[in-house]
Amino acid sequence: MLPFEPPRRLRCGRFVLSLERPLVMGVLNVTPDSFSDGGRHASLEAATRHARRLIDEGADLLDIGGESTRPGAAPVPPDEEIRRVVPVLDALRDCGRPLSVDTRRPEVMRAALEHGADLINDIDALQASGALDAVRASDCAVCLMHMQGEPGTMQQAPHYDDVVGEVEDFLAGRVSAAVEGGIDRDRIVIDPGIGFGKTLRHNLQLLGALDELAALGLPVLVGVSRKSMIGALTGRDVDHRLAGSLSAMLAAVLRGARIVRVHDVAETRDALRVWQAIDDAA
Numbered sequence: 001m002l003p004f005e006p007p008r009r010l011r012c013g014r015f016v017l018s019l020e021r022p023l024v025m026g027v028l029n030v031t032p033d034s035f036s037d038g039g040r041h042a043s044l045e046a047a048t049r050h051a052r053r054l055i056d057e058g059a060d061l062l063d064i065g066g067e068s069t070r071p072g073a074a075p076v077p078p079d080e081e082i083r084r085v086v087p088v089l090d091a092l093r094d095c096g097r098p099l100s101v102d103t104r105r106p107e108v109m110r111a112a113l114e115h116g117a118d119l120i121n122d123i124d125a126l127q128a129s130g131a132l133d134a135v136r137a138s139d140c141a142v143c144l145m146h147m148q149g150e151p152g153t154m155q156q157a158p159h160y161d162d163v164v165g166e167v168e169d170f171l172a173g174r175v176s177a178a179v180e181g182g183i184d185r186d187r188i189v190i191d192p193g194i195g196f197g198k199t200l201r202h203n204l205q206l207l208g209a210l211d212e213l214a215a216l217g218l219p220v221l222v223g224v225s226r227k228s229m230i231g232a233l234t235g236r237d238v239d240h241r242l243a244g245s246l247s248a249m250l251a252a253v254l255r256g257a258r259i260v261r262v263h264d265v266a267e268t269r270d271a272l273r274v275w276q277a278i279d280d281a282a
């Protein structure tokens, strides 16, 4: 049993999502390096094919990303990010699932919302000038994530005196800013940002204390899928981190995570189905 009453619903653009059970967010990267072939048409086709597969496997939401924010990645100009993301949104508009866009640029947020995005997933927690206004002007949901530093350099020397307290304070502050800026609480999701300016120990401490974050009373999203913390713990390269990723995902759900951002949707669904059956019987 969790010591708090978790939120039951999330308003999410064209959808109202029930949070009674954990939701699976499938990752859809549309960075050129994420598909081996070249041209834009080929990438669009590959992206929509991959999206259909994620939906068939049981994804509750799709998270479309046009900028790689992996440690050390170079920034992408906003107009290029828009050229990558908007055609995918147009192609998937009627796929029956909420479409999330992983971006920290207000220009990209506005374009994405004009093209039907239901959720803005912002690793910068709406700190960019104009980001709050872009989200307020719509009825989308927003994910506010914690990051220390910038993707290019964030893993060089992450430092906290009290990682759990600092991440919690940051997220509480960003939630207040969003609410004061006109975004209702029933549209807001929070995320500790596993791997974003954090050592392995920081990540483990955050996952272990996720119930403290969940106690803020907002749905918690967690992304651990294939991340380097799984590699560090198992010694596996990125293509062999499924078992470790599922284990971390379940540990997060047990501590109150309500949305899990994953690459391997079918396997995540299986893991959740088994856990849920046991939980229901308890």
Ligand code: 7PJ
Pocket (backbone or CB within 6 Å): 069, 070, 102, 121, 122, 123, 143, 145, 191, 193, 194, 221, 222, 223, 224, 225, 226, 227, 261
């Ligand atoms: C996350 C994300 C995450 C949210 C990425 C990767 C890095 N958005 N975007 N939370 N991670 N909200 O998938 O390895 O953890 S990109």
